[in-house]
Amino acid sequence: MTKPFRQPTPKSTPPTATILRRGSHGEVVRISSILRKETVGGAILLAATVAALIMANSGLSDAYYALRDYKIGYEPWHLELSLGAWAADGLLAIFFFLAGLELKREFVAGDLRSVSRAIVPVAAAVGGVIVPALIYVLINLESGADTLRGWAIPTATDIAFAVAVLAVIGSKLPPALRIFLLTLAVVDDLLAITIIAFFYTDDIAVLPLVLALVLIALFWMLTHKFSYFFGTRAWAAWLILLPLGFIVWALVHGSGVHATVAGVLLGFAVPVLRSKRGGGPDAGPGLAETLEHRIRPLSSGIAIPVFAFFSAGVTIGGADGLYRALTDPVAVGIVVALVVGKPIGVLLATFIVTKTTKAALDPDLAWIDVIGVAVLAGVGFTVSLLISELAFGQGSPHDDHAKVAILVGSLLAALLATVILRLRNRHYGRIAEKEAIDSDNDGIPDVYQPEQASKG
Known part of the structure; x- marks a missing residue:
């Protein structure tokens, strides 16, 4: 008897991962809060930068440079530093402490604790570091070893400026793009500080560095056993942890490693998850979240603007001076790397991830959105100024020319991103009302609750 013919069972297609998909509602709320604070910080940073440029190019230039170079x-202890050096080595350590907290929180308790979600912004950050550095080196290859020392200048994205621009021009853009930019900026700032530690450190004093590592271990123990050591006496914790953190900073500074590295290491030492002591989800926020909430205004409102004020002031010398600055191979390399190299690196890395992991862009997004954010990542300022010095x-x-190039390149990147993202912002504004529907009035839009969205 002949067996009936059966159609062959098609092979199952492996599931496709989605990149830049919508985050959880809690994560979107948290990121939105950060963006609002960084927007204010970006405005203060811009005001400090403009003030520095005005003073450096006016009759107040002598007073400005005298203030910047005044030593205290x-x-x-190798701590007799100029005010400019205190801002670069000390105040920026606060910024990098916050960056360490933010990055650890994202990978331990945020949406990026999943490898499939973390790989895209991390890969984009790596691409956004490698490609600009290569472009700078290619442009300055025949200019000598002195100019090549600036290869790392265009590798970092300025969190405050980039996020402030995005908040102003992209209020209706999907939260996934904002999370992508914020995570990318934090990761590549961490990569930049790693570059500083390994490539811009000449002589290392071993003893202070070892002592610093021992005290970081003590800091880790005290923060992880916070309730055991301090109970409800938060004031006691500040009296101990703050001086301990300053001593670690001073030892790292005395070791020859750039002192901002201490900020990152101390940030990584703080626990993200709530302590089990006292029990469960009602125990309150973890110490990292508490410190982030208290320190972010200090970082955005004081530390970064003061650093920018002392670092961004450069005497341009009129149109002729601007021409000389921008025709220096150092400046050409920085501008091209920020405006062209940064978006190419971010896009290339993101594209490679989609092809090698069989991932696909979220259907709610378009590649033009990623292009806009990639161009915005070319806004390099704070860490770029630090590396230039x-x-x-x-x-x-060369430092003066590099600073002019950083300002020009960042401005061009911001303007190009504004053109792209403003057009996309109008598109997403038309669907914003639908995404805001909350049919069960529980405070969470239906778009974050599939069962409610399906009913609608």
């Missing part, structure tokens, strides 16, 4: 501190020396001709 205690020399036997480390590479060329504060006040040197």
Whole structure:
């Protein structure tokens, strides 16, 4: 008897991962709160930068440079520093402490604790570091070893400026794009500080560095056993943890490693998850969240603007001076790397991830959205200014030209991103009302609750 013919069972298609998909409602709310604070910080940062440029190019230039170079501190501990150096080495350590907290929180308790979700912004950050550095090196290859020292200048994205621009021009853009930009900026700032530690450190004193690592371990123990050591006496914790953190900073500074590295290491030492002591989800926020909430205004409102005020002031010298600055191969390399290299690196890395992991862009997004954010990642400022001073020396001709290029490149990147993202913002504004529907009035839009969205 002949067996009936049966159609062959088609092979199952492996599931396709979705990149840049919508985050959880809690994560979107948290990121939105951060964006609002960074927007204010970006405005203050812009005001400080403009003030520095006005003072450096007016009759107040002598007073500005005298203030920047005024020294205070205690020399036997290698802490007699100019106000500009205190801002670069000390205040920026606060910024990087916050970056360490934010990055650890994202990977331990945020939406990026999933490898499939973390790989995209991390890969994009790596691409956004490698490609600009290569472009800078290619442009300056024949200019000598002195100019090549600036290869890392265009690798970092300025969190405050980039996020402030995005908040102003992209109020209706999907939260996934904002989370993508914020995570990318934090990761590539961490990569930049790693570059500083390994490539811009000349002589290392071993003993202070070892002592710093021992005290970081003590800091880790005290923060992880916070309730055991301090109970409800938060004031006691501040009296111990703050001086301990300052001593770690001073030891790292004395070791020859750039002191901002201490900020990142201390940030990584703080626990993200709630303590089991006292029990469960009602125990309150973890220590990292508490510190982030208290320190972010200090970082955005004081630390970064003061650093920018002392670092961004450069005497341009009119149109001729601007021409000389922008025709320096150092400046050309920085501008091209920020405006062209950064978006190419971010896009190329994101594209490679989609092809090698069989992932697909979220259907609610388009590649033009990713292009806009990638262009915006070319806004490099805070860490770029820091690396410029480390590479060329504060006040040197190359340093001055590099600072002009950082300002020009960042401005061009911001303007190009504004053109792209404003068009996309109008598109997403037309669907914003639908996404805001909350049919069961529980405070969470239906778009984050599939069962409610399906009913609608």
